[in-house]
Amino acid sequence: MMDEKITHTVEDYLKTIYDITSTHDRASTNQIAESLGVAPASVTGMLKKLAEIDPPIVDYQRHRGVALTPEGEKMALEVIRHHRLIEMFLQQILGYKWDEVHGEADRLEHVISEEFEERIARALGDPSHDPHGDPIPSKDLQMPPSSFLPLCEMRPGQEAVVLRVRDENPEMLRYLSELGIIPNTDLKIVEYSPLDDNLSLQVSGSEKRIVLGPRITSEIYVKVNPA
Amino acid sequence: MMDEKITHTVEDYLKTIYDITSTHDRASTNQIAESLGVAPASVTGMLKKLAEIDPPIVDYQRHRGVALTPEGEKMALEVIRHHRLIEMFLQQILGYKWDEVHGEADRLEHVISEEFEERIARALGDPSHDPHGDPIPSKDLQMPPSSFLPLCEMRPGQEAVVLRVRDENPEMLRYLSELGIIPNTDLKIVEYSPLDDNLSLQVSGSEKRIVLGPRITSEIYVKVNPA
DNA sequence: GAGTTTATTTAGGGATACCTAAAATTTTTT
DNA sequence: AAAAAATTTTAGGTATCCCTAAATAAACTC
Numbered sequence: 001m002m003d004e005k006i007t008h009t010v011e012d013y014l015k016t017i018y019d020i021t022s023t024h025d026r027a028s029t030n031q032i033a034e035s036l037g038v039a040p041a042s043v044t045g046m047l048k049k050l051a052e053i054d055p056p057i058v059d060y061q062r063h064r065g066v067a068l069t070p071e072g073e074k075m076a077l078e079v080i081r082h083h084r085l086i087e088m089f090l091q092q093i094l095g096y097k098w099d100e101v102h103g104e105a106d107r108l109e110h111v112i113s114e115e116f117e118e119r120i121a122r123a124l125g126d127p128s129h130d131p132h133g134d135p136i137p138s139k140d141l142q143m144p145p146s147s148f149l150p151l152c153e154m155r156p157g158q159e160a161v162v163l164r165v166r167d168e169n170p171e172m173l174r175y176l177s178e179l180g181i182i183p184n185t186d187l188k189i190v191e192y193s194p195l196d197d198n199l200s201l202q203v204s205g206s207e208k209r210i211v212l213g214p215r216i217t218s219e220i221y222v223k224v225n226p227a
Numbered sequence: 228m229m230d231e232k233i234t235h236t237v238e239d240y241l242k243t244i245y246d247i248t249s250t251h252d253r254a255s256t257n258q259i260a261e262s263l264g265v266a267p268a269s270v271t272g273m274l275k276k277l278a279e280i281d282p283p284i285v286d287y288q289r290h291r292g293v294a295l296t297p298e299g300e301k302m303a304l305e306v307i308r309h310h311r312l313i314e315m316f317l318q319q320i321l322g323y324k325w326d327e328v329h330g331e332a333d334r335l336e337h338v339i340s341e342e343f344e345e346r347i348a349r350a351l352g353d354p355s356h357d358p359h360g361d362p363i364p365s366k367d368l369q370m371p372p373s374s375f376l377p378l379c380e381m382r383p384g385q386e387a388v389v390l391r392v393r394d395e396n397p398e399m400l401r402y403l404s405e406l407g408i409i410p411n412t413d414l415k416i417v418e419y420s421p422l423d424d425n426l427s428l429q430v431s432g433s434e435k436r437i438v439l440g441p442r443i444t445s446e447i448y449v450k451v452n453p454a
Numbered sequence: 455g456a457g458t459t460t461a462t463t464t465a466g467g468g469a470t471a472c473c474t475a476a477a478a479t480t481t482t483t484t
Numbered sequence: 485a486a487a488a489a490a491t492t493t494t495a496g497g498t499a500t501c502c503c504t505a506a507a508t509a510a511a512c513t514c
């Protein structure tokens with residue numbers, strides 16, 4: 001039995017590091033600590049441990065954070081696949097609402113078997129994106145290709161389709177959902193205010209203009225429509 | 228946030244104690260240790276802790292084991308409800324086989340929310356028994372009444388219906404499954420050997436006689452048909 | 455009912471993942 | 485380039501749940 005038991009919290013570290021390194025070169029101790037809600041000192045300790053597992057799952061360098069090794073990335077993708085398949089499953093098969101799935105998935109992702117993963121994947125028709133628009137890694141852990149932009153980088157005149165909304169914050173999800181901003185929604189940018197980085201935009205169909213700050217627009221990813 | 232975080236392993240202790248006290252007055256340190264696969268000394272430590280939680284969830288007396296308090300029983304029933312609903316769900320909705328559900332349920336039971344519980348209960352039509360024939364506590368934690376006997380207490384001439392089979396041992400479940408012994412099967416007792424407590428019996432339909440030892444017959448519960 | 459066997463508890467430790475406070479290093483500002 | 489600020493690490497500690505070995509208590513047996 002080569003158990004080598006990696007505890008659950010390790011999976012959380014990996015997920016977090018994966019997430020951070022999708023936009024940064026390496027994940028810093030502080031970023032990880034903030035994201036996980038633990039003290040930086042605790043992160044340092046854990047990172048050292050992760051770097052000493054055989055094979056190492058992170059590349060750790062004192063004072064400059066970590067990056068995932070190929071092994072670590074594989075493990076992270078496995079957890080992410082679990083998470084997103086579960087979100088999909090909760091929504092499609094158990095009837096959860098868009099904004100209710102994340103917390104539940106966060107707990108379930110650590111305990112489901114490969115069997116469970118395969119069965120829900122099949123039941124869902126091997127989807128490539130979850131209810132928030134996040135891409136689901138394939139069974140062999142390849143990320144489906146996708147070309148998107150954070151909404152905050154759009155400018156007046158451009159039109160786009162919402163692809164994904166980061167799912168960490170249920171309140172924000174609920175709010176956006178009320179505004180009609182969910183994956184597949186069409187948006188048109190009306191105005192941009194460089195002072196505060198606010199964007200004024202129009203949701204397909206509706207007449208209303210919505211003004212959103214960068215705190216929100218950086219969490220929404222869109223695909224720009226060709227002009 | 229009155230979290231009062233009861234850890235997962237506490238739930239395992241409760242489930243085990245519930246199980247033992249369904250046939251014994253109190254659960255002894257050793258019985259619990261054996262069932263959980265830990266050293267008796269570890270159990271002593273945990274039992275003391277459980278007895279000192281406010282409100283206490285077990286009644287602990289030195290050298291004479293524990294019984295659940297009403298609070299402890301409520302918590303145990305909650306976990307058992309989770310477990311059995313999940314088993315049902317895995318079998319009915321995800322297509323697991325009878326003997327594959329237990330391990331998965333053992334991991335999932337600790338992490339699902341009330342929301343999840345309610346949704347799968349509804350999806351399953353609020354069942355009162357799981358795939359092994361075990362009764363599922365209702366939402367308000369009442370056990371459905373049921374009058375059954377362990378198969379080992381049956382004697383020649385009697386007929387009965389299989390109600391439940393204890394689900395701890397997948398190998399045994401698979402074996403019984405091959406013999407056709409699953410919940411709802413009709414049985415007729417043909418012979419009883421007091422020397423070794425073996426029972427010879429006939430499964431409905433089939434011609435074959437099956438001989439089972441007490442190790443197995445004590446794990447199968449039946450309802451005797453009125454003569 | 456004294457001695458043996460079995461069951462349980464006490465005592466002393468280990469691993470994990472967290473914490474705070476202080477020290478060290480790196481980065482930024484002036 | 486020195487001082488100030490921010491980040492990261494080290495050091496020392498906590499709590500949980502597990503372990504083994506030794507001590508004690510309860511249950512049998514003759």
